[in-house]
Amino acid sequence: MRILSGIQPSGRLHVGNYFGMMEPAVRLQDEGEAFYFIADYHSLTTVHDPEELRRNVRDVAIDFLACGLDPARATFFRQSDVPEVTELSWLLSTVTPMGFLNRCHSYKDKTDRGLEATHGLFAYPVLMAADILIYDSNVVPVGEDQKQHLEVTRDIATKFNNRYGEVFTIPEPRIRDDKAKVPGLDGQKMSKSYGNIIEIFGDEKPTRKKIMSIVTDSTPVEAPKDPGGSIIIDLYRLVAGAGEVAAMEAEFRAGGVGYGDFKKRLFEALWEHFRPMRERREELLAAPDHVEGVLRDGAGRARAAARATLDRARTACGIS
Numbered sequence: 001m002r003i004l005s006g007i008q009p010s011g012r013l014h015v016g017n018y019f020g021m022m023e024p025a026v027r028l029q030d031e032g033e034a035f036y037f038i039a040d041y042h043s044l045t046t047v048h049d050p051e052e053l054r055r056n057v058r059d060v061a062i063d064f065l066a067c068g069l070d071p072a073r074a075t076f077f078r079q080s081d082v083p084e085v086t087e088l089s090w091l092l093s094t095v096t097p098m099g100f101l102n103r104c105h106s107y108k109d110k111t112d113r114g115l116e117a118t119h120g121l122f123a124y125p126v127l128m129a130a131d132i133l134i135y136d137s138n139v140v141p142v143g144e145d146q147k148q149h150l151e152v153t154r155d156i157a158t159k160f161n162n163r164y165g166e167v168f169t170i171p172e173p174r175i176r177d178d179k180a181k182v183p184g185l186d187g188q189k190m191s192k193s194y195g196n197i198i199e200i201f202g203d204e205k206p207t208r209k210k211i212m213s214i215v216t217d218s219t220p221v222e223a224p225k226d227p228g229g230s231i232i233i234d235l236y237r238l239v240a241g242a243g244e245v246a247a248m249e250a251e252f253r254a255g256g257v258g259y260g261d262f263k264k265r266l267f268e269a270l271w272e273h274f275r276p277m278r279e280r281r282e283e284l285l286a287a288p289d290h291v292e293g294v295l296r297d298g299a300g301r302a303r304a305a306a307r308a309t310l311d312r313a314r315t316a317c318g319i320s
């Protein structure tokens with residue numbers, strides 16, 4: 001089984017990225033042949049400072065390795081080290097009806113937020129389809145927000161196969177039931193573009209401050225509180241055991257404890273959860289050559305796999 005996923009280097013990684021994609025991706029390393037990559041071509045649609053992009057790529061590589069990506073078990077690479085994917089993207093675009101892309105929410109969301117309506121932003125899902133199809137991927141672990149992109153990928157692959165024969169494997173998304181839509185500080189989906197993220201590897205003081213700023217209602221300390229729909233409880237559930245969550249819920253209902261105390265408990269639990277990864281990250285920060293070597297090795301393996309699929313697709317459609 002081939003497992004594949006990607007992450008954009010468009011800023012610091014956050015708790016939503018971790019629980020929605022990185023943690024399941026790390027777990028899946030043992031279940032098949034895993035390919036994970038840093039989607040720098042995709043980030044060009046939003047990051048326009050070359051130095052910032054290079055720095056982000058380095059940071060994401062270090063952070064993902066710190067979070068447990070094991071280069072001995074998974075192939076880890078930069079998307080742009082396999083330029084074959086852009087050629088496949090073109091071949092796919094010739095079978096992609098405009099309607100597939102017109103219905104994608106993420107383009108509308110991004111342009112509504114003021115991003116320039118470029119062709120790259122519009123064609124983003126085609127490049128993503130190429131990422132997935134070029135590695136004959138069976139399973140793609142992602143958060144809820146990528147579900148529609150996976151549907152488009154499946155539709156594009158089916159279109160191509162119907163026109164030219166069985167060239168592509170049809171991939172399946174792997175979306176967790178419970179952690180695929182992690183809320184941010186304001187209760188919307190955690191996302192860099194909403195300014196509501198908790199970084200995985202932020203410094204202690206600013207992280208604590210962010211958690212203390214989680215939005216709550218104005219129920220006074222003494223009064224009972226509703227644990228249903230509380231952002232504090234939803235985040236606590238990611239890092240605390242079932243017993244600890246039940247205890248916090250009971251304290252919410254009983255009253256007598258303020259939101260500030262619950263937030264402190266959430267901070268402690270999150271900080272502890274990521275402690276071993278923080279320590280591993282310190283080691284990686286001191287070994288930039290090792291990290292670069294991992295990406296270079298990964299690119300070699302990924303490129304060989306990509307080349308074989310691209311050749312198959314080229315031959316099928318009459319380019320050779």
Ligand code: TYM
Nearest residue numbers: 005006007008016017020021039131142143180181182190
């Ligand atoms: P990106 O970089 O926005 O996010 C990386 C992964 O994190 C997940 N995620 C979340 N999960 C739960 N709760 C959240 N609040 C949350 N925020 C982000 C995302 O669902 C994603 O799985 N288009 C992709 C990158 C990509 C890709 C691919 C993914 C490019 N090519 C091929 C899979 C396969 C993206 O922008 O993810």
